[in-house]
Amino acid sequence: MPEEQTLIEEESAAGASPPPPTGAGLELRGLTKRFGEDLAAVDDIDLHIAHGEYVVLLGPSGCGKTTTLRMIGGHEEPTSGDILLDGESLLGLPPDKRPTTTVFQHFALFPHRTVLENVEFGPKMRGIPKEERREKARTALDMVGLRAMADRKPSALSGGQQQRVALARVLVMEPKALLLDEPLGDLDRLLRLRMRVELRALQRQLGLMFIHVTHDQEEALSVGDRIVVMHEGRIEQVADPYTISNTPDNVEVATFMGDNNIFEGTIARRDGDGISVESGETEIRGHAPGVDTEVGQPTVVSIRASAVQVEQGAAASGPNEILAEIDVVEYLGDLVKLHVSAGGRRLVAKVAGDRYPEFRNTEGSSVRLSWKEEDVRLLRA
């Protein structure tokens, strides 16, 4: 496995280069799904996913991510648009005719069949002879470490084991794209943390296209090569996890990813790449290279909670400084999350966990928040 650092660089590079418009991989073109007259669950999305890529569709419930996945799998017909796999349209094909398979949220195992019979179901439907498909199924069970459980019924397995059976059952199909619909949603937290690492490792090992739907930001950052943030049926941003986390494109992404402080204001000054934004009493200075803005124009900036420095008993005088009152001190082990309010504005700052003694029982006291110019991010409204 590559070191964490090179991994991020690779992913940044992959995110920066625009995907090829046609050819290999999965392509969504103007994909739209309407339920009823005017409610667009998925609204004209374009996306290209390469083979071997792990893509996460991330967004709040009702953002259209599951509908998108179901359209790729053939469980939902698009209202308009096209889905192409290696240049060929999948439209009109029923799920059993598509080279995709889905891991469903609640596993959807067949309760009347044993683990082995569940896994061999797909090959059986393809008419593969009994001995051959049993061997395939055992190999797939080996891959998820469940060969010993082959003769049990799904109800005799733990949640994590059932999840693995669901995985083995789709892997045995050797699909061109694996679709995962909230695959870890039914597991408890510890197992979820472990399974997401396993999923990532499995995807690397197989070099298969994984499309993973989740509403969990951390899970998305953990597994994805690329993250597609969706909101109200539209794609808000497509980028590698590092970019999504550090430089959200717009208010929706910044809000949904969480732990971003969002300031609305107007541009007070512009000096080359440097900008100055007036937001209430606060002056925020930052850089916006290549962004076309005019003085007096309303704008929104965001500052990551972890980029905010917190000092007790200091006065706020200059730009990029603000006095705030601590509302809640939330200790999370590795870090301390300070929920503060300043002039009716709710802000959040993260400091290292070892500073907890400094902030214990300081609710109601005053602190100074400050940040660096390079941490100020101008958002698309």
Add this chain to the structure above:
Amino acid sequence: MSGSSEPEGRPAGLHVDEIVQAEQVVGETALGDKAGTGARGRRGALTTAAWVTPGALWLLFFVFAPVMMIVLVSFWTRTVSGFDPIWTLENYDFLFSSNVYWDQLWNSFWHSLVIVVLALVLGFPVAYFLAICVTSLRYQIALFIVALAPFWTSYLIRAVAWIPMMGRQGALNTALLELGVIGEPLDVLLFSDFAVTVAMLQLYILFMVAPIFFMLAQIDRSSLEAARDLGANAFQSFREVILPQSAPGIVIGSIFVFILTMGEFATVRIIGGGTVSSVGTIVQTQVASVQFPQAAASAVFLVLAMIVGVFVLLRFSNLREEL
């Protein structure tokens, strides 16, 4: 599991073995607890007895005792006003001396099986529609109540209602005459085997629909999607996923319909008129002429035939899908 304390420092890889081991350890601990000590074992036995007793008493009073009573009476002697507890084989002698009873038993047996098959063929689609095609729970419940509507009236009314429907001057004959399908009223529609079969089907089909409906309603819809996703076409997903999971409902429904139609006499009397008879009508005739021991002997073999039928039907639930 040291990995959990420092996840970053660890090379990413499959941790499956460790997890499986951990889960096995948990399982073993639970088993160890369950085995417990001798004292706990005895308390467990008492608890089990406490749970079993009400059901056992129920069976004793409502199933075992009445059946034993019938068997006893069948070996007793008939008197003018009833019977005396004097042992005799006379009732069975009489039963075995006549072919009428055995022909009728055989007929009723087959007739009931035919009705079971018809109820299954006609009832399964109804249950399937209610449980699988209707996706809203509200409509499901509403339609199920509508399907139960005939049960709001008494059994006799439902049976008698077939007479104006099927009679010579009945609705069906009139309609067929009006349409010019037939030139003369059909007599076969009423007071015939056909009429009895149709009426029984209508009276008992819900006993088939209900258990199948409840089994189908429990099927996880996403497992049907998964079947399609894994390459099963609509027919295969029906055969491989829906049918096996509804099998217990089919068997229970079949047993209901079989038992209820096998002992039938009222419908046979009303719809069959004097022309159709069954084991039920034979027993009923004997009871009506105060031949209680004779009726009991006839009933004993009726019950035995039912038990045979139930065992035949139960065999189907053990039919594991061939792989």
